[in-house]
Amino acid sequence: MNTVLDQRSAPEVNDRRAAEGTDTEAWPVPMPLVACVTPEPYPVDALPCAIRAAVEEVQQFTQAPVALVASSALAAVSLAIQSRVDVQRAAKLTGPVGLYLLTVADSGERKSTCEGFFTTAIRAWQAQQAESAKPLLMEHRAALDAWESKRAGLKEKIRQLAKNGKSTAVHDDALLELERSKPQPPRIPKLIYADATPEALKWGLSAQWPSAAVLSSEAGVVLGSHGMGKDSLMRNLSTLNQLWDGTPIYTERRTSESFTVNGARLTVALQVQEATLLSFFERSGGLARGSGFLARFLVAWPESTQGFRPFVEAPELWPHVASFNKRIEEILDQPVAITDDGALSPALLQLAPGAKTAWITLHDAIERELRSGGELYDVRDIASKAADNAARLATLLHAFESGTDSAVAVEAVESASRIVAWHLNEARRFFGELALPPEVTNAARLDTWLLRHCRSERSCTVSTRTIQQYGPVGLRDKATIDATVRELIDLGRARLVQDGRRRSISVNPALLAVEPQS
Known part of the structure; x- marks a missing residue:
């Protein structure tokens, strides 16, 4: 030019x-x-029937962009399933199935409305778990009060003995034994976070429940939060990267208790205005992409539907949304394997032989386009994670539709490949601009x-x-x-x-x- x-x-x-x-x-x-990269229609027909029907039902009423609606549905599926299964792509290639989704959309696109349709069962289940845990919390508070009284008594005896120059050995041992028996709070599922800092998120995953989602229909609250300030940005981006990878996170503190996040799973679904995202890029000074943070996201940049949304009466019944939420509830009611130290121990799903062949074909096709001059060269950071995201999404689609007792079917991999390819095209559209003069x-x-x-x-x-x-x-x-x-x-x-x-x-x-x- x-x-x-x-x-x-x-x-x-x-x-x-x-x-x-x-x-x-x-x-x-x-x-x-x-x-210029030509936008393509979202491949809604690649979604399993139950998810597709719910997405279409919500879209017909809200008239929001299809990609925005579909991403809201997939975020709910990811949150429900991620604590129950991991996926094995190949020998030594295993990992979580949680998705990171980023939808760039204007204010007024009905983002929070769409999210609400697909998280109804999750929020209800979370509230039910909190209500059921109230007796356990009362018991824990009583046990903790008794324990603290015993601890205070032993410490006072040790102080008195030491003051009088007498041996405290017996009481020292008793205090050590008491510390080992400190009552631990019951684990009450907290699944949804909105504007929590990465530090608060880590603590919640360690002390409350090891599976959660950051769902924000106004991601400026997340990307513009104190936790994403200049001084802490690199540390917190690294935290979110580790949670996507499923690796342990060790947090050392001087003034309070240190802790470890081990075996946790996280879904992130952010919906953000373009100006907010560009401002975040500017503040990050290249870290947002250089750290691999954005590479983990399935990006969508749907064109606005505002101005083309005539009034539509809400239907009396929502059969497909109800069916979707019933399936989510069934999944949530399945037991979650958690070790004594609070780490998840998900079942491992493999790719069926045909599914693995299809996945390798996708992996190699993407790899060829990463070279200089290739179609994906300008977004090679994002494209390099695409095959991993396809395996994750395929596992989620398979588990939602068919359960977790069988290997991931080839149809699920083919569907996930189409959806991930669409997101890659969106990444080229949006992030391609950032690499230009x-x-x-x-x-x-x-x-x-x-x-x-x-x-x-x-x-x-x-x-x-x-x-x-x-x-x-x-x-x-x-x-x-x-x-x-x-x-x-x-x-x-x-x-x-x-x-x-x-x-x-x-x-x-x-x-x-x-x-x-x-």
Whole structure:
């Protein structure tokens, strides 16, 4: 792309038809942006029947992007199943099945509404477990009070004996034995976290329940939290990476009790606005990708459906959502294997022979595209985890549909491969911009924002004042807007329109001919 314009000024169009973008004959054929990756429809037909039906039922009512709805459903499936099974991809290649999902979506996309449909059974089960544990908590408090009284008595006797110069050996041994018998609190399942810091999450996984999910429909609370501050960012990203991997985490403390997170499983499903995510990238100084944190996520960047959502009456019955939640409840009611030290001991599912062949085919196809010049080279960090994510997702789909008594079927691997491939394409669309030169990145970001805004407002023009107020972060001052628009002018994608003192950007109507996909 030629990034240096000659001495000619940007076209100033006074003709009203051209200003409104309706004079299509006056426009050239728009050239593609370097970062342009065509969005593809979410492969909803790859989901098992019960999940697909629930996703479609929720989507028809909420009219939210299909990918957003599907990611909410898969997060619930991941949370319910991750504590019960691990997957063996090959000899010496075993690991958790929990998913990390990242959906980039605007405010108002009904993210929390979608999440609520699919976590109904989880939240009800968690509340039921807390209610059932109340007698156990009372017993524990009484036992702990008695233990603390005994401990205080022994310490006082030791103090008195030592003060009088007498031997404390017998009481020392008694105190040691008492410490070994300290009543431990009952483990009460806490499955869902929203805005907890990574430190609080680690403690919960160690002391409360070793399987959980961070579900946030406003991930700015998570990515912008104190736990993601500059000083603690690298440590906390490492924590989340280790939890995805299922490796032990040792936490040494000087002023309070040290602890270990061992054998824990975590699902993360974040829904975040683009500006918030880009701000997080900027604050992380490259750590978000360099540390491998984002590489673990299945990314979705669905086009907004706002402006195309006429009012729909809520149905009286939700048979498919009810069926989905019933299955989740059945899974949650199955016993979880936990060792004496609080670590999960999930069953190990293998890939059936045909499934393993299909998985290896996917793995090798991805690997070939990681080389320089390959289709996945610019997102090779994310692509390198794709085969692992496919095995995880395949296991989840199989366990949800068929249980955990049989090897993962080839159909599950084929379905998971299609879904993961879709997410890879989304990662190329979103993260590909971050690897481009700044002037091209700006053009790609502004171009994306202009297309979304024009489709939402059913217009071909946007005033520069609107861009300064609501445009992409970092592209709101006049000089940057002018320089970026020149890039889009060179490509025949936009024009600078001057109408008296009013300045607007007119978008090539050929780029707005396609209705946004859900």
